[in-house]
Amino acid sequence: QKEVEQDPGPLSVPEGAIVSLNCTYSNSAFQYFMWYRQYSRKGPELLMYTYSSGNKEDGRFTAQVDKSSKYISLFIRDSQPSDSATYLCAMSAFPGGGADGLTFGKGTHLIIQP
């Protein structure tokens, strides 16, 4: 079993829809959870950063962490074509990854249809 599982997609939804992206993990030591957005031929860009369980909202984006289920989600409201990208979940036992670095999922390729 991989440490972090993420459905690679592609996930295609119409503009304006609510998008739900998810990751599951197996390492109970993970306490810091991130979502990165990666456009084609670009590096990952940090979208959301959360600690432990709970919700965090930033504009149209909401991150949820359920440590008891080892499950994290990213919701995008009122999705726009500019949201089309690959979304990577990442997690670690330390804030920036510590000596082990971040553990990433494979990424979900999201397509928002105009």
Place this chain on the structure above:
Amino acid sequence: EAGVAQSPRYKIIEKRQSVAFWCNPISGHATLYWYQQILGQGPKLLIQFQNNGVVDDSQLPKDRFSAERLKGVDSTLKIQPAKLEDSAVYLCASSLDAWGNEKLFFGSGTQLSVL
């Protein structure tokens, strides 16, 4: 604020050749990382520097990969000799503090194709 700079953007080489990548982190950032991202995968940490010292290189294939960070600023990653399976995007990232406890900022990466 300028981001993490990497060069070259693209590199095509034949197997058994050598190649080097360069990274200039965000000014003042103490920690620098090299990640490898194979097509369809998430990035995987190769090596982490704290200032100019290596924090962790346990996932660096040391028989062919080497990296250095001179004067605690710029860094180079070298592959010699390259193998087909080294085809990937090599991402450099940096973070502010010296213990890897701050958010990471990534460069655009160098896409390497080994033929």
